[in-house]
Amino acid sequence: MSAAETTTAKVPPARRDPLPGAGSGHPGKPGKKRGTGGGAAVPWALLAPCLIVLALVLGYPLVRLVTLSFQKFGQPQLWGFQAAESVGLDNFTDVLGDAEFWHVVVRTVVFAATAVVLTMVLGMVIALLLQRVSGWVKTLINIALVASWGMPIVVAITIFKWMFDSDYGVLNWLLSQLPGVDVTGHNWFIDSTQGLAVIMLLVVWGAVPFVVITLSAGLTQVPKELEEAARLDGAGSWGVFRHVTLPILKPIIVMLATLSVIWDMGVFPQVFVMRGGHPEPEYQLLTTYSYDKAFVVNDYSQGSAIALLTVLLLLGVIAVYMRQMLKIGDVE
Protein backbone atom coordinates (compact mmCIF):
# COMPACT_ATOMS: atom_id res chain seq x y z
CA MET A 1 0.00 0.00 0.00
CA SER A 2 2.85 2.38 0.73
CA ALA A 3 4.38 1.68 -2.66
CA ALA A 4 1.16 2.72 -4.34
CA GLU A 5 1.16 5.79 -2.17
CA THR A 6 4.50 7.06 -3.33
CA THR A 7 3.95 6.29 -6.98
CA THR A 8 0.55 7.89 -7.15
CA ALA A 9 1.73 11.02 -5.42
CA LYS A 10 3.91 11.68 -8.44
CA VAL A 11 1.11 11.38 -10.95
CA PRO A 12 0.44 14.82 -12.43
CA PRO A 13 -2.83 16.41 -11.33
CA ALA A 14 -5.75 15.48 -13.53
CA ARG A 15 -7.54 18.78 -13.08
CA ARG A 16 -10.86 19.10 -14.89
CA ASP A 17 -9.93 16.21 -17.07
CA PRO A 18 -13.00 14.18 -18.00
CA LEU A 19 -10.77 11.29 -19.10
CA PRO A 20 -8.07 11.25 -16.47
CA GLY A 21 -5.11 9.73 -18.21
CA ALA A 22 -3.68 8.85 -14.84
CA GLY A 23 -6.53 6.40 -14.70
CA SER A 24 -9.41 6.71 -12.34
CA GLY A 25 -11.02 3.45 -11.37
CA HIS A 26 -13.51 3.84 -14.20
CA PRO A 27 -11.99 4.16 -17.59
CA GLY A 28 -15.21 2.87 -19.09
CA LYS A 29 -17.33 5.64 -17.65
CA PRO A 30 -15.72 8.85 -18.76
CA GLY A 31 -18.86 10.88 -18.20
CA LYS A 32 -18.89 10.09 -14.51
CA LYS A 33 -16.49 12.53 -12.96
CA ARG A 34 -15.95 11.66 -9.34
CA GLY A 35 -13.55 14.34 -8.28
CA THR A 36 -14.08 18.05 -8.56
CA GLY A 37 -10.44 18.59 -9.40
CA GLY A 38 -7.35 18.75 -7.24
CA GLY A 39 -4.15 16.78 -7.52
CA ALA A 40 -3.73 13.14 -6.75
CA ALA A 41 -1.67 14.21 -3.77
CA VAL A 42 -4.73 15.57 -1.98
CA PRO A 43 -6.62 12.29 -1.58
CA TRP A 44 -3.49 10.51 -0.43
CA ALA A 45 -2.78 13.24 2.08
CA LEU A 46 -6.32 12.83 3.39
CA LEU A 47 -5.93 9.07 3.54
CA ALA A 48 -2.49 9.10 5.11
CA PRO A 49 -3.50 9.39 8.79
CA CYS A 50 -6.04 6.59 8.42
CA LEU A 51 -3.66 4.30 6.56
CA ILE A 52 -0.87 4.91 9.03
CA VAL A 53 -3.09 4.15 12.01
CA LEU A 54 -4.45 1.03 10.33
CA ALA A 55 -0.98 -0.15 9.38
CA LEU A 56 0.08 0.19 13.00
CA VAL A 57 -2.93 -1.25 14.74
CA LEU A 58 -3.86 -3.88 12.16
CA GLY A 59 -1.04 -4.34 9.70
CA TYR A 60 1.61 -5.10 12.25
CA PRO A 61 -0.45 -7.57 14.29
CA LEU A 62 -1.56 -9.30 11.10
CA VAL A 63 2.04 -9.78 10.00
CA ARG A 64 2.88 -10.92 13.50
CA LEU A 65 0.01 -13.41 13.37
CA VAL A 66 1.49 -14.98 10.26
CA THR A 67 5.07 -15.06 11.57
CA LEU A 68 3.91 -16.42 14.92
CA SER A 69 2.21 -19.33 13.28
CA PHE A 70 5.56 -20.40 11.81
CA GLN A 71 7.43 -20.09 15.09
CA LYS A 72 7.64 -21.81 18.39
CA PHE A 73 6.28 -19.26 20.82
CA GLY A 74 5.22 -20.15 24.34
CA GLN A 75 5.69 -18.88 27.87
CA PRO A 76 9.57 -18.77 27.73
CA GLN A 77 9.51 -16.72 24.54
CA LEU A 78 6.84 -14.41 25.95
CA TRP A 79 9.02 -13.54 28.93
CA GLY A 80 12.07 -13.28 26.74
CA PHE A 81 13.97 -16.21 28.28
CA GLN A 82 14.26 -17.81 24.88
CA ALA A 83 14.28 -16.43 21.38
CA ALA A 84 11.42 -17.49 19.14
CA GLU A 85 12.68 -19.95 16.60
CA SER A 86 11.20 -20.75 13.25
CA VAL A 87 9.66 -24.20 13.04
CA GLY A 88 8.37 -24.09 9.49
CA LEU A 89 5.02 -25.72 9.03
CA ASP A 90 5.15 -27.69 12.28
CA ASN A 91 2.33 -25.75 13.91
CA PHE A 92 0.07 -26.32 10.95
CA THR A 93 0.85 -30.01 10.65
CA ASP A 94 0.24 -30.36 14.39
CA VAL A 95 -3.08 -28.56 14.20
CA LEU A 96 -4.25 -30.22 11.00
CA GLY A 97 -3.16 -33.64 12.24
CA ASP A 98 -5.22 -33.29 15.39
CA ALA A 99 -8.62 -34.98 15.14
CA GLU A 100 -9.90 -32.56 17.77
CA PHE A 101 -9.27 -29.67 15.40
CA TRP A 102 -11.44 -31.22 12.69
CA HIS A 103 -14.26 -31.82 15.16
CA VAL A 104 -14.07 -28.14 16.05
CA VAL A 105 -14.06 -27.11 12.38
CA VAL A 106 -17.14 -29.18 11.61
CA ARG A 107 -18.91 -27.93 14.75
CA THR A 108 -18.09 -24.31 13.89
CA VAL A 109 -19.23 -24.61 10.28
CA VAL A 110 -22.47 -26.37 11.24
CA PHE A 111 -23.10 -23.83 13.99
CA ALA A 112 -22.43 -20.81 11.77
CA ALA A 113 -24.33 -22.17 8.78
CA THR A 114 -27.43 -22.99 10.83
CA ALA A 115 -27.31 -19.64 12.60
CA VAL A 116 -26.96 -17.76 9.29
CA VAL A 117 -29.82 -19.64 7.62
CA LEU A 118 -32.06 -19.13 10.66
CA THR A 119 -31.17 -15.45 10.86
CA MET A 120 -31.77 -14.81 7.17
CA VAL A 121 -35.04 -16.73 6.96
CA LEU A 122 -36.46 -15.24 10.16
CA GLY A 123 -35.25 -11.80 9.12
CA MET A 124 -36.91 -12.06 5.74
CA VAL A 125 -40.17 -13.40 7.18
CA ILE A 126 -40.34 -10.61 9.76
CA ALA A 127 -39.43 -7.95 7.19
CA LEU A 128 -42.26 -9.18 4.94
CA LEU A 129 -44.60 -9.39 7.91
CA LEU A 130 -43.82 -5.76 8.81
CA GLN A 131 -45.28 -4.73 5.45
CA ARG A 132 -48.59 -6.38 6.25
CA VAL A 133 -49.29 -5.46 9.87
CA SER A 134 -51.04 -2.33 11.15
CA GLY A 135 -49.00 0.72 12.04
CA TRP A 136 -49.13 0.23 15.80
CA VAL A 137 -48.01 -3.41 15.57
CA LYS A 138 -45.18 -2.31 13.33
CA THR A 139 -44.09 0.26 15.90
CA LEU A 140 -44.19 -2.34 18.68
CA ILE A 141 -42.10 -4.81 16.68
CA ASN A 142 -39.61 -2.10 15.77
CA ILE A 143 -39.18 -1.11 19.41
CA ALA A 144 -38.54 -4.72 20.42
CA LEU A 145 -36.09 -5.21 17.55
CA VAL A 146 -34.11 -2.06 18.20
CA ALA A 147 -33.98 -2.82 21.92
CA SER A 148 -32.56 -6.28 21.28
CA TRP A 149 -30.20 -4.99 18.60
CA GLY A 150 -28.82 -2.30 20.88
CA MET A 151 -28.42 -4.64 23.84
CA PRO A 152 -24.72 -5.05 24.65
CA ILE A 153 -23.77 -8.64 23.79
CA VAL A 154 -22.52 -9.38 27.28
CA VAL A 155 -25.79 -8.16 28.75
CA ALA A 156 -27.73 -10.29 26.28
CA ILE A 157 -25.67 -13.33 27.26
CA THR A 158 -26.30 -12.60 30.91
CA ILE A 159 -30.05 -12.37 30.33
CA PHE A 160 -30.14 -15.65 28.41
CA LYS A 161 -28.11 -17.35 31.11
CA TRP A 162 -30.71 -16.20 33.61
CA MET A 163 -33.69 -17.20 31.46
CA PHE A 164 -32.22 -20.67 30.92
CA ASP A 165 -31.16 -21.19 34.53
CA SER A 166 -32.00 -24.77 35.47
CA ASP A 167 -33.65 -24.01 38.82
CA TYR A 168 -35.08 -20.52 38.53
CA GLY A 169 -35.07 -19.86 34.79
CA VAL A 170 -38.32 -18.57 33.38
CA LEU A 171 -38.03 -20.79 30.33
CA ASN A 172 -38.24 -24.08 32.18
CA TRP A 173 -41.26 -22.72 34.01
CA LEU A 174 -42.92 -21.48 30.81
CA LEU A 175 -42.36 -24.78 29.00
CA SER A 176 -43.64 -26.75 31.97
CA GLN A 177 -46.94 -24.84 31.71
CA LEU A 178 -47.56 -26.64 28.44
CA PRO A 179 -49.68 -29.75 28.84
CA GLY A 180 -47.59 -32.89 29.05
CA VAL A 181 -44.29 -31.05 29.37
CA ASP A 182 -42.28 -31.04 32.56
CA VAL A 183 -38.77 -29.66 32.30
CA THR A 184 -38.56 -28.34 35.86
CA GLY A 185 -34.92 -28.27 36.88
CA HIS A 186 -33.73 -29.22 33.41
CA ASN A 187 -30.14 -28.19 32.75
CA TRP A 188 -29.81 -27.06 29.15
CA PHE A 189 -26.06 -27.15 29.17
CA ILE A 190 -25.35 -30.75 30.21
CA ASP A 191 -25.88 -31.83 26.64
CA SER A 192 -23.72 -29.73 24.32
CA THR A 193 -26.17 -29.99 21.42
CA GLN A 194 -28.88 -28.39 23.53
CA GLY A 195 -26.39 -25.94 25.01
CA LEU A 196 -25.15 -24.85 21.60
CA ALA A 197 -28.77 -24.55 20.47
CA VAL A 198 -29.39 -22.12 23.32
CA ILE A 199 -26.27 -20.18 22.33
CA MET A 200 -27.45 -20.16 18.73
CA LEU A 201 -30.83 -18.85 19.82
CA LEU A 202 -29.02 -16.01 21.57
CA VAL A 203 -26.91 -15.28 18.48
CA VAL A 204 -29.93 -15.33 16.18
CA TRP A 205 -31.97 -13.17 18.56
CA GLY A 206 -29.23 -10.56 18.47
CA ALA A 207 -28.67 -10.77 14.72
CA VAL A 208 -32.21 -10.78 13.34
CA PRO A 209 -32.98 -7.08 14.03
CA PHE A 210 -30.15 -5.87 11.81
CA VAL A 211 -31.31 -8.14 8.99
CA VAL A 212 -34.96 -7.11 9.39
CA ILE A 213 -34.21 -3.40 9.41
CA THR A 214 -31.88 -3.57 6.43
CA LEU A 215 -34.26 -5.78 4.45
CA SER A 216 -37.19 -3.51 5.32
CA ALA A 217 -35.24 -0.57 3.91
CA GLY A 218 -34.59 -2.66 0.80
CA LEU A 219 -38.23 -3.71 0.48
CA THR A 220 -39.38 -0.09 0.29
CA GLN A 221 -37.28 0.19 -2.86
CA VAL A 222 -39.08 -2.63 -4.66
CA PRO A 223 -41.31 -0.86 -7.23
CA LYS A 224 -44.98 -1.48 -6.49
CA GLU A 225 -45.73 -1.44 -10.25
CA LEU A 226 -43.55 -4.49 -10.79
CA GLU A 227 -45.40 -6.43 -8.10
CA GLU A 228 -48.76 -5.36 -9.50
CA ALA A 229 -47.72 -6.35 -12.98
CA ALA A 230 -46.60 -9.77 -11.81
CA ARG A 231 -49.87 -10.20 -9.97
CA LEU A 232 -51.84 -9.28 -13.10
CA ASP A 233 -49.87 -11.91 -14.95
CA GLY A 234 -51.25 -14.39 -12.49
CA ALA A 235 -48.43 -14.77 -10.02
CA GLY A 236 -49.37 -15.72 -6.46
CA SER A 237 -47.74 -14.16 -3.40
CA TRP A 238 -44.96 -16.72 -3.56
CA GLY A 239 -44.47 -16.12 -7.28
CA VAL A 240 -44.21 -12.37 -6.79
CA PHE A 241 -41.74 -12.87 -3.99
CA ARG A 242 -39.71 -15.44 -5.89
CA HIS A 243 -39.55 -13.65 -9.24
CA VAL A 244 -39.82 -9.95 -8.36
CA THR A 245 -38.87 -9.19 -4.77
CA LEU A 246 -36.05 -11.68 -4.34
CA PRO A 247 -34.03 -10.71 -7.45
CA ILE A 248 -34.23 -7.01 -6.55
CA LEU A 249 -33.14 -7.68 -2.99
CA LYS A 250 -30.39 -10.07 -4.01
CA PRO A 251 -27.45 -7.67 -3.52
CA ILE A 252 -28.66 -6.81 -0.01
CA ILE A 253 -29.27 -10.46 0.79
CA VAL A 254 -25.81 -11.48 -0.35
CA MET A 255 -24.28 -8.71 1.71
CA LEU A 256 -26.29 -9.60 4.83
CA ALA A 257 -25.58 -13.29 4.48
CA THR A 258 -21.86 -12.68 4.10
CA LEU A 259 -21.71 -10.40 7.11
CA SER A 260 -23.69 -12.95 9.08
CA VAL A 261 -21.26 -15.69 8.10
CA ILE A 262 -18.35 -13.57 9.29
CA TRP A 263 -20.02 -12.68 12.57
CA ASP A 264 -21.31 -16.16 13.28
CA MET A 265 -17.95 -17.75 12.52
CA GLY A 266 -16.47 -15.23 14.96
CA VAL A 267 -18.83 -15.97 17.84
CA PHE A 268 -16.72 -15.80 20.96
CA PRO A 269 -18.16 -14.12 24.07
CA GLN A 270 -21.42 -15.99 23.64
CA VAL A 271 -19.71 -19.34 24.22
CA PHE A 272 -17.02 -18.01 26.51
CA VAL A 273 -19.31 -16.19 28.94
CA MET A 274 -22.12 -18.76 28.76
CA ARG A 275 -19.68 -21.44 29.84
CA GLY A 276 -18.19 -19.29 32.59
CA GLY A 277 -14.88 -18.68 30.83
CA HIS A 278 -14.06 -22.37 30.50
CA PRO A 279 -15.92 -23.90 27.56
CA GLU A 280 -15.92 -27.71 27.72
CA PRO A 281 -14.30 -29.54 24.78
CA GLU A 282 -17.67 -30.26 23.20
CA TYR A 283 -18.51 -26.54 23.26
CA GLN A 284 -15.35 -25.36 21.51
CA LEU A 285 -15.70 -23.36 18.32
CA LEU A 286 -12.70 -22.26 16.25
CA THR A 287 -12.49 -18.95 18.09
CA THR A 288 -12.56 -20.36 21.61
CA TYR A 289 -10.31 -23.24 20.53
CA SER A 290 -7.67 -20.82 19.28
CA TYR A 291 -8.01 -18.79 22.47
CA ASP A 292 -7.66 -21.92 24.59
CA LYS A 293 -4.54 -23.07 22.78
CA ALA A 294 -2.95 -19.64 23.16
CA PHE A 295 -3.91 -18.53 26.64
CA VAL A 296 -4.77 -21.71 28.52
CA VAL A 297 -2.10 -24.03 27.13
CA ASN A 298 0.20 -21.02 26.53
CA ASP A 299 1.03 -22.12 23.02
CA TYR A 300 0.71 -18.80 21.22
CA SER A 301 1.99 -20.11 17.91
CA GLN A 302 -0.56 -22.93 17.66
CA GLY A 303 -3.27 -20.51 18.68
CA SER A 304 -2.11 -18.23 15.87
CA ALA A 305 -2.06 -21.09 13.38
CA ILE A 306 -5.68 -21.88 14.25
CA ALA A 307 -6.65 -18.21 13.99
CA LEU A 308 -4.95 -18.00 10.62
CA LEU A 309 -6.75 -21.11 9.37
CA THR A 310 -10.03 -19.52 10.49
CA VAL A 311 -9.22 -16.40 8.50
CA LEU A 312 -8.40 -18.50 5.45
CA LEU A 313 -11.69 -20.35 5.83
CA LEU A 314 -13.47 -17.00 5.81
CA LEU A 315 -11.57 -15.65 2.82
CA GLY A 316 -13.74 -17.49 0.32
CA VAL A 317 -16.84 -15.88 1.78
CA ILE A 318 -15.16 -12.50 1.91
CA ALA A 319 -14.35 -12.66 -1.80
CA VAL A 320 -18.06 -12.81 -2.60
CA TYR A 321 -18.78 -9.99 -0.20
CA MET A 322 -16.00 -7.86 -1.63
CA ARG A 323 -17.46 -7.99 -5.12
CA GLN A 324 -20.81 -6.91 -3.73
CA MET A 325 -19.37 -4.03 -1.73
CA LEU A 326 -17.32 -2.81 -4.66
CA LYS A 327 -20.50 -2.69 -6.71
CA ILE A 328 -22.17 -0.64 -4.01
CA GLY A 329 -19.10 1.58 -3.78
CA ASP A 330 -19.33 2.22 -7.51
CA VAL A 331 -22.96 3.28 -7.56
CA GLU A 332 -22.39 6.91 -6.68
Next chain:
Amino acid sequence: MAASTAATRTRPTRKKTKLGWNLLGLLVFVTAGFPVYWMLNTAFKPSTEAIDPDPHLFPRHFTLDNFKRALQIGDFWGSIGRSLTVSLVVVLIGIAVGLLAALAISRFAFRGRKIVIIGILAVQMVPLVAMIIPVFLLLNDLGQYDKLSGLIITYLTFILPFTVWTLRGFIVNVPKELEEAAMVDGCTRTGAFLRVVFPLLAPGMVATSVYGFIQAWNEYLYALMLMSQNHQTATVWLSNFTTQHGTEYAPMMAGSTMMAVPIVILFLLVQRKMAAGLTAGAVKG
Protein backbone atom coordinates in the same frame (compact mmCIF):
# COMPACT_ATOMS: atom_id res chain seq x y z
CA MET B 1 -44.40 6.33 7.01
CA ALA B 2 -44.84 2.82 5.69
CA ALA B 3 -47.64 2.53 8.18
CA SER B 4 -49.69 5.10 6.29
CA THR B 5 -49.16 3.39 2.94
CA ALA B 6 -50.23 0.14 4.52
CA ALA B 7 -53.34 1.85 5.85
CA THR B 8 -54.35 3.25 2.47
CA ARG B 9 -53.98 -0.16 0.93
CA THR B 10 -56.28 -1.73 3.44
CA ARG B 11 -59.58 -2.61 1.90
CA PRO B 12 -62.53 -3.80 3.97
CA THR B 13 -62.22 -7.28 2.52
CA ARG B 14 -58.65 -7.48 3.78
CA LYS B 15 -59.59 -6.56 7.36
CA LYS B 16 -59.83 -10.19 8.34
CA THR B 17 -56.43 -11.22 6.97
CA LYS B 18 -54.91 -8.14 8.60
CA LEU B 19 -56.08 -9.39 11.99
CA GLY B 20 -54.15 -12.58 11.37
CA TRP B 21 -51.01 -10.71 10.38
CA ASN B 22 -51.34 -8.46 13.42
CA LEU B 23 -51.59 -11.43 15.73
CA LEU B 24 -48.49 -12.91 14.14
CA GLY B 25 -46.80 -9.54 14.50
CA LEU B 26 -47.67 -9.40 18.19
CA LEU B 27 -46.14 -12.84 18.60
CA VAL B 28 -42.92 -11.53 17.06
CA PHE B 29 -43.04 -8.51 19.36
CA VAL B 30 -43.46 -10.65 22.47
CA THR B 31 -40.75 -13.13 21.46
CA ALA B 32 -38.19 -10.50 20.47
CA GLY B 33 -38.95 -8.25 23.42
CA PHE B 34 -39.23 -10.89 26.13
CA PRO B 35 -35.54 -11.17 27.10
CA VAL B 36 -35.35 -7.41 27.56
CA TYR B 37 -38.56 -7.45 29.54
CA TRP B 38 -37.31 -10.29 31.73
CA MET B 39 -34.19 -8.33 32.58
CA LEU B 40 -36.23 -5.31 33.70
CA ASN B 41 -38.75 -7.48 35.51
CA THR B 42 -36.06 -9.26 37.52
CA ALA B 43 -34.12 -6.07 38.22
CA PHE B 44 -37.03 -4.61 40.19
CA LYS B 45 -37.96 -7.77 42.09
CA PRO B 46 -36.78 -8.47 45.64
CA SER B 47 -34.04 -11.13 45.53
CA THR B 48 -36.24 -13.72 47.20
CA GLU B 49 -38.95 -13.19 44.63
CA ALA B 50 -36.46 -13.37 41.76
CA ILE B 51 -35.33 -16.88 42.63
CA ASP B 52 -38.80 -18.31 42.86
CA PRO B 53 -39.19 -21.58 40.95
CA ASP B 54 -42.67 -20.33 40.16
CA PRO B 55 -41.78 -16.95 38.63
CA HIS B 56 -44.26 -14.09 38.18
CA LEU B 57 -44.59 -12.00 35.09
CA PHE B 58 -44.72 -8.81 37.16
CA PRO B 59 -42.81 -7.86 40.30
CA ARG B 60 -45.21 -8.12 43.24
CA HIS B 61 -43.00 -5.99 45.47
CA PHE B 62 -41.26 -3.29 43.53
CA THR B 63 -37.77 -2.60 44.89
CA LEU B 64 -34.55 -0.76 44.04
CA ASP B 65 -32.43 -2.89 46.37
CA ASN B 66 -30.86 -4.78 43.47
CA PHE B 67 -29.48 -1.55 42.05
CA LYS B 68 -27.99 -0.64 45.43
CA ARG B 69 -26.39 -4.07 45.64
CA ALA B 70 -25.08 -3.85 42.07
CA LEU B 71 -23.38 -0.54 42.80
CA GLN B 72 -21.48 -2.21 45.66
CA ILE B 73 -20.15 -5.06 43.56
CA GLY B 74 -16.73 -4.63 42.01
CA ASP B 75 -15.66 -1.18 40.98
CA PHE B 76 -18.82 -0.02 39.22
CA TRP B 77 -18.06 3.69 38.80
CA GLY B 78 -14.42 3.03 38.02
CA SER B 79 -15.31 0.61 35.28
CA ILE B 80 -17.92 2.98 33.88
CA GLY B 81 -15.33 5.77 33.90
CA ARG B 82 -12.81 3.62 32.07
CA SER B 83 -15.35 2.51 29.48
CA LEU B 84 -16.37 6.14 28.95
CA THR B 85 -12.79 7.33 28.55
CA VAL B 86 -11.84 4.60 26.12
CA SER B 87 -15.02 4.90 24.04
CA LEU B 88 -14.89 8.71 23.81
CA VAL B 89 -11.21 8.87 22.86
CA VAL B 90 -11.60 6.09 20.30
CA VAL B 91 -14.57 7.85 18.71
CA LEU B 92 -12.79 11.22 18.62
CA ILE B 93 -9.72 9.76 16.92
CA GLY B 94 -11.88 7.60 14.67
CA ILE B 95 -14.03 10.51 13.48
CA ALA B 96 -11.11 12.87 12.93
CA VAL B 97 -9.00 10.39 11.00
CA GLY B 98 -11.94 8.60 9.41
CA LEU B 99 -13.59 11.73 8.04
CA LEU B 100 -10.49 12.66 6.06
CA ALA B 101 -10.22 9.17 4.62
CA ALA B 102 -13.93 9.03 3.85
CA LEU B 103 -13.63 12.33 1.99
CA ALA B 104 -10.76 10.98 -0.03
CA ILE B 105 -12.57 7.87 -1.21
CA SER B 106 -15.94 9.51 -1.81
CA ARG B 107 -14.92 12.80 -3.41
CA PHE B 108 -11.75 12.07 -5.34
CA ALA B 109 -10.89 9.93 -8.31
CA PHE B 110 -7.34 8.71 -7.95
CA ARG B 111 -5.24 5.76 -8.80
CA GLY B 112 -5.40 3.15 -6.11
CA ARG B 113 -8.84 4.18 -4.87
CA LYS B 114 -10.23 0.71 -5.42
CA ILE B 115 -7.35 -0.89 -3.59
CA VAL B 116 -7.93 1.42 -0.64
CA ILE B 117 -11.63 0.59 -0.59
CA ILE B 118 -10.90 -3.13 -0.74
CA GLY B 119 -8.31 -2.73 1.99
CA ILE B 120 -10.66 -0.87 4.31
CA LEU B 121 -13.42 -3.40 3.72
CA ALA B 122 -11.09 -6.33 4.07
CA VAL B 123 -9.75 -5.33 7.46
CA GLN B 124 -13.30 -5.21 8.75
CA MET B 125 -13.57 -8.87 7.92
CA VAL B 126 -10.65 -10.01 10.04
CA PRO B 127 -12.25 -11.50 13.14
CA LEU B 128 -11.15 -9.70 16.29
CA VAL B 129 -10.51 -13.03 17.94
CA ALA B 130 -7.89 -13.91 15.35
CA MET B 131 -6.00 -10.74 16.24
CA ILE B 132 -6.05 -11.12 19.97
CA ILE B 133 -2.81 -13.12 20.23
CA PRO B 134 -0.54 -10.76 18.22
CA VAL B 135 -2.23 -7.70 19.75
CA PHE B 136 -1.59 -9.09 23.21
CA LEU B 137 2.06 -9.71 22.37
CA LEU B 138 2.40 -6.30 20.74
CA LEU B 139 1.00 -4.42 23.72
CA ASN B 140 3.13 -6.57 25.99
CA ASP B 141 6.23 -5.51 24.06
CA LEU B 142 5.22 -1.86 24.04
CA GLY B 143 4.48 -1.81 27.75
CA GLN B 144 0.87 -0.97 26.96
CA TYR B 145 -0.66 -4.05 28.54
CA ASP B 146 -3.24 -3.19 31.20
CA LYS B 147 -3.27 0.47 30.14
CA LEU B 148 -6.25 2.43 28.81
CA SER B 149 -4.07 3.78 26.01
CA GLY B 150 -3.35 0.22 24.89
CA LEU B 151 -7.03 -0.57 24.82
CA ILE B 152 -7.72 2.61 22.82
CA ILE B 153 -5.12 1.62 20.23
CA THR B 154 -6.66 -1.81 19.79
CA TYR B 155 -10.23 -0.51 19.56
CA LEU B 156 -9.19 1.60 16.58
CA THR B 157 -8.80 -1.65 14.64
CA PHE B 158 -12.55 -2.07 14.39
CA ILE B 159 -13.80 1.51 14.92
CA LEU B 160 -11.74 3.11 12.16
CA PRO B 161 -12.77 0.98 9.16
CA PHE B 162 -16.37 1.18 10.31
CA THR B 163 -16.20 4.97 10.66
CA VAL B 164 -14.64 5.45 7.23
CA TRP B 165 -17.20 3.25 5.54
CA THR B 166 -20.30 4.78 7.15
CA LEU B 167 -19.09 8.38 6.82
CA ARG B 168 -18.50 7.62 3.17
CA GLY B 169 -22.19 6.71 2.92
CA PHE B 170 -23.22 10.03 4.45
CA ILE B 171 -20.83 12.11 2.32
CA VAL B 172 -22.11 10.48 -0.85
CA ASN B 173 -25.61 11.63 0.08
CA VAL B 174 -24.53 15.30 -0.01
CA PRO B 175 -24.86 16.41 -3.64
CA LYS B 176 -21.58 17.42 -5.17
CA GLU B 177 -23.33 20.28 -6.96
CA LEU B 178 -23.68 22.16 -3.67
CA GLU B 179 -19.93 22.19 -3.27
CA GLU B 180 -19.40 23.21 -6.86
CA ALA B 181 -21.91 26.04 -6.52
CA ALA B 182 -20.07 27.38 -3.49
CA MET B 183 -16.81 27.22 -5.39
CA VAL B 184 -18.34 29.11 -8.29
CA ASP B 185 -19.35 31.73 -5.73
CA GLY B 186 -15.73 32.13 -4.77
CA CYS B 187 -15.18 29.65 -1.97
CA THR B 188 -11.98 27.67 -1.94
CA ARG B 189 -12.36 23.93 -1.99
CA THR B 190 -11.72 23.72 1.74
CA GLY B 191 -14.02 26.67 2.32
CA ALA B 192 -16.78 25.04 0.32
CA PHE B 193 -16.41 21.87 2.34
CA LEU B 194 -16.41 23.60 5.71
CA ARG B 195 -19.32 25.94 4.97
CA VAL B 196 -21.55 23.73 2.85
CA VAL B 197 -20.81 20.05 3.24
CA PHE B 198 -19.73 19.94 6.86
CA PRO B 199 -23.02 21.33 8.27
CA LEU B 200 -25.00 18.90 6.14
CA LEU B 201 -22.77 16.09 7.29
CA ALA B 202 -23.15 16.89 10.98
CA PRO B 203 -26.15 14.62 11.67
CA GLY B 204 -24.39 11.72 9.96
CA MET B 205 -21.25 12.36 11.95
CA VAL B 206 -23.22 12.43 15.18
CA ALA B 207 -24.92 9.15 14.28
CA THR B 208 -21.60 7.54 13.33
CA SER B 209 -19.99 8.76 16.55
CA VAL B 210 -22.78 7.42 18.70
CA TYR B 211 -22.73 4.12 16.88
CA GLY B 212 -18.97 3.86 17.18
CA PHE B 213 -19.21 4.78 20.84
CA ILE B 214 -21.68 1.97 21.43
CA GLN B 215 -19.42 -0.54 19.68
CA ALA B 216 -16.43 0.48 21.75
CA TRP B 217 -18.52 0.47 24.92
CA ASN B 218 -19.80 -3.03 24.22
CA GLU B 219 -16.49 -4.62 23.34
CA TYR B 220 -15.73 -7.54 25.60
CA LEU B 221 -12.87 -9.74 24.42
CA TYR B 222 -10.06 -7.16 24.27
CA ALA B 223 -11.27 -5.58 27.48
CA LEU B 224 -11.10 -8.97 29.16
CA MET B 225 -7.72 -9.96 27.76
CA LEU B 226 -5.82 -6.69 27.88
CA MET B 227 -6.93 -5.29 31.22
CA SER B 228 -6.35 -6.69 34.69
CA GLN B 229 -9.06 -7.11 37.30
CA ASN B 230 -8.23 -3.66 38.72
CA HIS B 231 -8.77 -1.93 35.42
CA GLN B 232 -11.78 -3.74 34.05
CA THR B 233 -14.31 -1.97 31.85
CA ALA B 234 -18.09 -2.01 32.19
CA THR B 235 -18.71 -5.13 30.10
CA VAL B 236 -16.22 -7.15 32.10
CA TRP B 237 -17.56 -5.70 35.35
CA LEU B 238 -20.77 -7.67 34.79
CA SER B 239 -18.92 -10.92 35.44
CA ASN B 240 -18.40 -9.84 39.07
CA PHE B 241 -21.86 -11.09 39.95
CA THR B 242 -20.78 -14.66 39.49
CA THR B 243 -18.58 -16.06 42.22
CA GLN B 244 -17.89 -19.59 43.37
CA HIS B 245 -20.84 -19.18 45.72
CA GLY B 246 -23.16 -18.81 42.77
CA THR B 247 -24.65 -16.05 40.72
CA GLU B 248 -26.62 -13.16 42.19
CA TYR B 249 -29.14 -12.95 39.41
CA ALA B 250 -31.39 -10.15 40.65
CA PRO B 251 -28.56 -7.64 41.23
CA MET B 252 -26.98 -8.90 38.02
CA MET B 253 -30.12 -7.94 36.10
CA ALA B 254 -30.06 -4.55 37.83
CA GLY B 255 -26.44 -4.16 36.72
CA SER B 256 -27.36 -5.23 33.21
CA THR B 257 -30.16 -2.67 33.19
CA MET B 258 -27.80 0.10 34.22
CA MET B 259 -25.42 -0.91 31.46
CA ALA B 260 -27.96 -1.51 28.75
CA VAL B 261 -30.64 1.14 29.14
CA PRO B 262 -28.48 4.20 28.35
CA ILE B 263 -26.99 2.35 25.40
CA VAL B 264 -30.36 1.23 24.06
CA ILE B 265 -31.70 4.80 24.36
CA LEU B 266 -28.68 6.18 22.49
CA PHE B 267 -29.19 3.45 19.95
CA LEU B 268 -32.87 4.30 19.51
CA LEU B 269 -31.94 7.92 18.85
CA VAL B 270 -29.50 7.26 16.03
CA GLN B 271 -30.87 3.99 14.69
CA ARG B 272 -33.05 5.56 12.01
CA LYS B 273 -30.23 7.79 10.81
CA MET B 274 -27.85 4.86 10.76
CA ALA B 275 -30.17 2.75 8.64
CA ALA B 276 -29.41 5.18 5.80
CA GLY B 277 -25.68 4.84 6.22
CA LEU B 278 -25.95 1.12 6.80
CA THR B 279 -27.85 0.34 3.63
CA ALA B 280 -25.22 2.35 1.75
CA GLY B 281 -22.35 0.76 3.60
CA ALA B 282 -23.64 -2.02 5.78
CA VAL B 283 -21.49 -2.55 8.83
CA LYS B 284 -22.15 -3.78 12.29
CA GLY B 285 -19.30 -4.67 14.66
